[in-house]
Amino acid sequence: MKIPKGMHIPKGFGFRVAEAAIKKPGRPDLALIFSEKEAAAAGVFTTNKIKGAPVRLDIDRIKDGRARAIIVNSGNANVCNGQKGMRDAREMARIASLGLGVDEKTVYVASTGVIGTPMPMERIRPKIAAMAEDASKYTAGFEDVARAIMTTDTFQKYASTSFKLDGREVRIAAVAKGSGMIHPNMATMLCFIITDMRIGRAALNLALKSSVEKSFNRITVDGDTSTSDTVLIMANGLAGNSPVRQSSEGYALFSRALDAITTELARMVARDGEGATKLIEVHVKGAKTQKDALRGAFTIAESPLVKTAFFGNDANWGRIMAAIGRSGISIEENKVDIYMDKIKIVGKGKTTGKDSEAGKLLRESKEISLVVDLHLGTGSEKVLTCDLTGEYIRINAEYRT
């Protein structure tokens, strides 16, 4: 499914952003997403055992499967701040709920940024109150939310689409932020999805988990998984379609659209990996098992030596062979074929002499498809990553300074 140009904003959602100088002044760092009507909700969260206070709050609240609003900030992740951290997260939701006049339990919180620094609540409180107090005066667009949640991201990430169901237009839109610590199980990845679809909570939850597995859990930037990963979806039903369950015809339509949105955003996140100059799709096929294919693809996609070779426009297939070799999956050296786009650089485990041709391709491309065919079975998986550059080091060595 192609993601159309332009924004298809679901009915009944509003947005506000504000500047609270959480890390430093000069840019919006707070955002509010609000639904006029209570929405069904589902979420997927970091698997890291160290979880930010907002994540713990949301994991608890999502059990009810309902949401009215999400309050998000960038600049501070509110992680490892002890009991004060949890009090602050709760207070952020409470202030928003009071202003909006909604049940506190239906307000979710997400925070991204530095770990271990207390939230500057004295600056945050009045801004949340101001954003929430006049719910009818939505002054921001969804793309402004995308901007407010950025940390080291270099561009705003949003996508939307629509489809017909029961003669009604159904819309889905989402914003996301990357871009360091991106890894399967979502890394410092925030994604907020809104739709006016009418859909049951169980079906919504199932669709979200399946989409995340195919999209955000197939990207890696540096192998680090964050403490704050959050994907939340709100479905307010205002499209007016008849209620959709897992067995409904509409479920497949919705899942396809949701997959398209999350996949598009996952690509954006990988492309915008810290310091990245290239998007690399690693496709391991012909693996003995599906599990082998995924493990092989991730081992290649995470290898610093492979990633720096891509940065250096060096079709260094030896490093790719070495990565598969150490991944622990079944391989037979003399069966391995490797392609960069259409150029076959390795045939039956040996060079085809096309390194310079592939090097030229690398110099001229911003997106590369790397295919490793093991010729052992039918296992096939794709993982997205980016190259590893001096700029990554600069960003991450200087992040707090």
Add this chain to the structure above:
Amino acid sequence: MKIPKGMHIPKGFGFRVAEAAIKKPGRPDLALIFSEKEAAAAGVFTTNKIKGAPVRLDIDRIKDGRARAIIVNSGNANVCNGQKGMRDAREMARIASLGLGVDEKTVYVASTGVIGTPMPMERIRPKIAAMAEDASKYTAGFEDVARAIMTTDTFQKYASTSFKLDGREVRIAAVAKGSGMIHPNMATMLCFIITDMRIGRAALNLALKSSVEKSFNRITVDGDTSTSDTVLIMANGLAGNSPVRQSSEGYALFSRALDAITTELARMVARDGEGATKLIEVHVKGAKTQKDALRGAFTIAESPLVKTAFFGNDANWGRIMAAIGRSGISIEENKVDIYMDKIKIVGKGKTTGKDSEAGKLLRESKEISLVVDLHLGTGSEKVLTCDLTGEYIRINAEYRT
């Protein structure tokens, strides 16, 4: 055990080096290590499923447990070169054996460098023949061997020691090279250990495996494991001590000395990680199990975000917490203490407010001890690593160009 200054070269070993312009001219890239008398031998090799031809040759030959010589080259790893690769490795050993007048099966080969490029045998053959033809004319020192096997290493790595046994002086000496692709299971790590100890093959093998596990398998530079890792030990017995078995008193003495040598070389390899400016010892203690301690230590030591923070002199303990959190080991956030040298930066999972003090320490130190105390049990493991720098990227992006 302290490694003494100066070289303690075991009796009856000789060395030669030569320049064969394997990758480029201008430096020695071939070395020969030779024993006057047949030595007991043992080896540990890469666990990568893609193995260089020399590695496969050595794995086969080491079964006999005897050695007369090792022929080593840098500049070309002779990996993924199909049947020609294996023919070339065999020929390198054969030429050396003919010149030395020894059984071909007692000659080992090790190669390090680029993968997938055929060996320039026309330049290598005459040089090996010349090195081997006059075995009595040893023109090189052991430190010259250390130099000839370097690739991106910035300094020669060798260590030696001696101890008394049965009133005889026993000597152990070793050379090693790193420095990219360093990881547990030894990465592109070559290490050749020689001793004049008289020791049985079984005991020698046991002592080597135990030492490697405690030294080279506790270092990581970039998480990549190479196709060519080789540790070989030769014990020619010329010290004249009574034969040592595992149950002998001499075994413990020997093991201690061997541990000291391999640990010293492992530290050098980690310190000389590509582009590194700091040596970092990651010590996870108080873990629920020993396995947890090792996994936690490696997850921290391999985290690009942690490693770039060290490069940036940023005591970014949040990234350390995040790394332990995703490592999969048992933790309780509010029990974790973290120290950099003597400075406690995290107490019970929260900041102690000493980030700038620790930052000052990082700016002033070339060696840092990072201690993470989980307060859950008695599991304790140490892993050595280095910081991740822009220079690492430069080296690895430009390696083949």
